[in-house]
Amino acid sequence: MKTTLGELMSAVQGLTTESEISEAVLKILAGLPSGKATFRHLIREIPNFVKLTPADHAVSETRPNEHVWEQRVRNISSHRKSEKNYIAAGYLVKVNGGLQITELGRQHAKKI
Template sequence: MSRVTEDEVAKAVMAILKASTTGRATIQELVREIPNHLALSEEDLKQSETRPNEAIWEQQVRNITSHKASPGNAIYEGWLVAIPGGLALPGK
């Protein structure tokens, strides 16, 4: 099984936010919920080399905000919005 992509993580985030009453969530809330939406491989669960207290897939959640200026990114494309400490659907 291969690693999940940043796009797959972003789509899981969007699904979680669409199912929520507010359309907003903190990074911590998303990290708790994403394993219920994605099949994470052993590779995904390995410790990140650049963020020692996180698994690689958790880093990908934060990368949605970090890579917001890159075409194809969920924020760049207008599918998500960065909010203090988390992510939201546009207009939420």
């Protein structure tokens, strides 16, 4: 896979990438019997799976009540048509207020 401009910018700025956040979400959901969780639950759990950087903790310019990393969790849903997105890849599906892992996602989670 090619590196996207967003991923390059994240690396330069010291931000956790959307792919890294997506992997954490996959791991969280794979550990839940229902395989689904609200964004609020995912945001509460992500720091247990990802070492967030100081840049991740900056306040989002477009969502002033969120940190940048929290916005990236929600971006999984809003960027669902992007090439590297975990919804587009078939690993996750959007559910009311959150995300659910698919069987393909469970298989992928075992590899990461």
